[in-house]
Amino acid sequence: MKQIPTASQTVGPFFGIGLGYLCNPSASAQGDTVNVHGCVLDANRRPVSDAILELWQADPDGHYPVNPNASGRAAGFLRLATDDTGCFRFTTCRPGHVPFDETRMQAPHIVVLVFARGLLRHLITRMYFPGESANTSDPVLQSIAESRRGTLIAHRESADTLEWNVVLQGADETVFFAW
Amino acid sequence: MSEITMVEQALEGTQPEFCHPPYVSSIARSPRSPLLLLPRTLSERTGPVFGHGLVGPGDNDLTAQHQGQPIGERIVVHGRVLDEDGRPVRGALIEVWQANAAGRYRHRIDQHQAPLDPNFTGTGRVMTGDDGYYWFRSIKPGAYPWSNHPNAWRPAHIHFSLFGAGILSRLVTQMYFPGDPLQPLDPIFNSIADERARQRLVSRFDIEKTIPEFELAFNFDIVLRGSSDTPFEDQRR
Numbered sequence: 001m002k003q004i005p006t007a008s009q010t011v012g013p014f015f016g017i018g019l020g021y022l023c024n025p026s027a028s029a030q031g032d033t034v035n036v037h038g039c040v041l042d043a044n045r046r047p048v049s050d051a052i053l054e055l056w057q058a059d060p061d062g063h064y065p066v067n068p069n070a071s072g073r074a075a076g077f078l079r080l081a082t083d084d085t086g087c088f089r090f091t092t093c094r095p096g097h098v099p100f101d102e103t104r105m106q107a108p109h110i111v112v113l114v115f116a117r118g119l120l121r122h123l124i125t126r127m128y129f130p131g132e133s134a135n136t137s138d139p140v141l142q143s144i145a146e147s148r149r150g151t152l153i154a155h156r157e158s159a160d161t162l163e164w165n166v167v168l169q170g171a172d173e174t175v176f177f178a179w
Numbered sequence: 180m181s182e183i184t185m186v187e188q189a190l191e192g193t194q195p196e197f198c199h200p201p202y203v204s205s206i207a208r209s210p211r212s213p214l215l216l217l218p219r220t221l222s223e224r225t226g227p228v229f230g231h232g233l234v235g236p237g238d239n240d241l242t243a244q245h246q247g248q249p250i251g252e253r254i255v256v257h258g259r260v261l262d263e264d265g266r267p268v269r270g271a272l273i274e275v276w277q278a279n280a281a282g283r284y285r286h287r288i289d290q291h292q293a294p295l296d297p298n299f300t301g302t303g304r305v306m307t308g309d310d311g312y313y314w315f316r317s318i319k320p321g322a323y324p325w326s327n328h329p330n331a332w333r334p335a336h337i338h339f340s341l342f343g344a345g346i347l348s349r350l351v352t353q354m355y356f357p358g359d360p361l362q363p364l365d366p367i368f369n370s371i372a373d374e375r376a377r378q379r380l381v382s383r384f385d386i387e388k389t390i391p392e393f394e395l396a397f398n399f400d401i402v403l404r405g406s407s408d409t410p411f412e413d414q415r416r
Contacts, residue, residue: 001265002263002264003261003262003263003264003265003402004190004193004263004375004376004379004402005189005193005194005263005350005402005403005404006350006352006379006380006401006402006403007193007194007195007352007371007376007377007379007380008194008195008350008351008352009195009338009351009352009353009367009368009370009380010202010204010205010351010353010367011338011340011351012338012353013286013288014276014278014284014286014288014289014338015276015338015340016286017276017284017285017286017300017301017302018274018275018276018301018302018303018338018340019274019276019340021302022274042207042208043206043207043208043211044207046207048208050288054349056222056225056226056227056346058222064221064222064225065228066225066228067228067230068228068229068230068232068233069230070232071230071232071233072229072230072231072232072233072234073229073230073233074227074228074229074342075227075228076227077227098220098221098222099220099221100183100218100220100221101183101220106220106222109222111222111223111346113346113349115351116208117204117208118202118204118205118206118207118208118209119197119205119208119209120195120196120197120199120202120205120209120367120370121194121195121197122349122351123197123210124186124217126222139218140217140218140220143215143218144215148212168207168208168209168210169207169208169209169210169211170211173210173211173212174210175212175215176210176212176214176215177186177214177215177216177217178186178188178213178214178215178216178217179186179187179188179189179214179217179347179404
């Protein structure tokens with residue numbers, strides 16, 4: 001018989017004491033690294049200074065890591081807390097292309113979970129990379145209305161620096177996925 | 180050739196609404212546009228794998244992290260982490276954090292006029308065994324006031340964060356204690372419409388697991404989304 005999953009509750013404002021130990025703004029650098037920064041913003045474009053982002057991504061060859069590193073930390077995973085100004089930054093390797101199904105590929109992307117005080121359930125979104133020709137054939141990106149698709153694609157600031165904001169609500173609200 | 184299925188949706192009422200106006204902070208922080216259906220691709224079927232090295236000896240005893248014993252009722256919290264098929268989730272990383280017995284968190288932004296306990300940090304970690312079982316020792320956290328509405332108090336609770344098989348099984352929740360009169364008044368607890376789903380966040384007092392003259396015991400089983408028997412199925416093909 002199917003069990004009903006346990007209900008979610010907000011991470012609250014005090015998660016730092018329990019989750020902070022794993023916050024790490026940079027993945028072990030291999031291959032082509034990229035610096036990403038941005039802010040988490042609420043409906044009034046006020047910065048959300050008590051949010052946590054968790055990132056899950058493939059390696060540069062498009063493989064999702066299955067083994068933790070020597071200290072037990074999960075490879076391909078980053079946890080970031082926003083600072084007092086609601087902003088975050090991280091450095092990671094550019095993920096490779098991963099399969100969508102047996103015939104199609106997905107453009108490089110990072111799966112992003114968003115937790116915060118005020119969020120009773122976490123949000124699921126994705127960050128894609130600007131200027132990737134594969135974006136135009138990515139089945140997930142292409143399933144999103146053109147007017148909102150851009151919220152999932154980071155902006156290029158320089159060759160190795162990107163900006164990507166997470167807007168929880170409002171006119172330029174980030175696309176989030178249902179669960 | 181396998182069909183791509185969409186990410187499964189929770190049964191109505193069994194998860195909180197993103198916007199639950201009695202919980203004031205949810206109003207400006209919850210999306211208004213409809214959430215989109217996401218195909219369950221390899222990105223969603225995989226997830227972080229943590230090693231046992233992340234959890235040190237004693238990380239599951241929150242009463243033994245300082246020179247002395249913390250003030251409060253000593254408790255053990257134990258249970259099993261299961262998947263939706265009722266199978267144990269082995270190697271699931273559980274992170275917990277909580278207030279001390281006086282209802283104060285060891286966090287710079289907690290301004291509650293209650294004492295910190297020099298012998299209590301309020302954080303722990305544990306990884307489930309092959310049978311999905313976990314336990315940790317702590318003290319019962321106190322209730323504390325918050326500014327959501329006049330005379331608002333959070334019922335006693337312990338925060339839980341869990342990683343199962345795959346990123347979609349990620350869960351952050353709170354465990355409550357039986358018989359707490361603050362629960363019916365708490366907008367966070369009551370954000371779950373379904374009565375049974377809500378009550379499953381309340382741990383069960385477990386007289387069998389108590390240690391006479393030493394500690395009380397509470398049982399809290401957790402069900403993670405998805406099925407844990409075939410993680411990374413597609414990578415093995």
